[in-house]
Amino acid sequence: MTIIKTMDSTTTRTTYCYSYHRISTRNQLKGGGIKRQIEDSTRFCESQNWMMDTTFKLTDIGTSAYHGKNLDDRAALGSFLKAADDGLVKRPAVLLVESLDRLSRANIMDALELFIRILNAGISICTYHDRMIYSKESIQANFGPLLISITIMCRAHEESDIKSRRLKKSWLQMRERIKNGGLGHSSIYPEWISIDSGKPEIIESKANIIRQVFDLCVNHNMSYLHILAHREHLFCSTVNAHSGLA
Structure with missing residues (x-):
């Protein structure tokens, strides 16, 4: 909750929390990635005295943030952003994620565009892994956290890009092996x-x-x-x- 002080009184305003969870492949379900994210986000939300709003289904399973698939209209994050644009998300709102790479692993320009789009919609972003909170007002007052977020998103994209290139190379090698009479995976x-x-x-x-x-x-x-x-x-x-x- 947010405490607002005026000349006459002190009022309390509810902060609505929207917790987003994502894993890139369905195989990661075996590792309990979604379960862990839900449990950790719930605990963090309670520690901040925020109101968890479960109106929207904010879980993307087997959805790539590297290719931006989680921004499609049928994806959970994409649907949430559309709802925010349509005024269906309660304010003040916080989008709670484990880390920024859950939102995007795209190139920095696309990732930064998404980051700013969320803040401009009047929704703060909180990463409970490092306990960082980004809002339009705080970034305007101090751009230091913005530089940190850019660094994190750049690193996330680089990790995914390296993995993607290695995977493509592996498939090309397998195709050649099969052509020559060998076996594939x-x-x-x-x-x-x-x-x-x-x-x-x-x-x-x-x-x-x-x-x-x-x-x-x-x-x-x-x-x-x-x-x-x-x-x-x-x-x-x-x-x-x-x-x-x-």
Whole structure:
């Protein structure tokens, strides 16, 4: 809460907190990244006596901040910013994040544009990892924290850029390896292909299921739900054929 002193009295104004959480890949769910962010932000919000507003779904899972995908209208952050522009976010407001790289890992010009856009909307940004609070008023009074934020965002972009270039290089090397008869990463092969022998080989028992699904969909005009209704028949027939009982 914010205490406002006047000549006649002292009043208390509620500060509304909007906690944003993001992880880049769904695999990070296994590490509890979202759970940790929610728990840490809740504790910090309570320590500041802010009112947590959960009106908006502020969680982006498997959403890249390097490519700015979290700013799309269908993403949580993008939807929140649109709501702020439409006057649907209560003020005074604080957007609470673990660190600035949760908001953006884009190049500094795009990241800084987002940073300023949020502040100009009358929403403060608080990073509970380093306990920094940025607001339009505080930046205008002292631009030192702005320089700190620029440094943090530059470093975040550089880390993601290096990772992206390494990943692209790795995929290019794998493509060349496959062209020359080698194997790619095991993750690129579907369940119906085995690489145990050192080369890709179709697992007929599993491939038959895929063929039957496509046949039911394309040639018999069956929906996914209808195909699922036949799953026992598909699996039983495959097992019987594999065991020689058919």
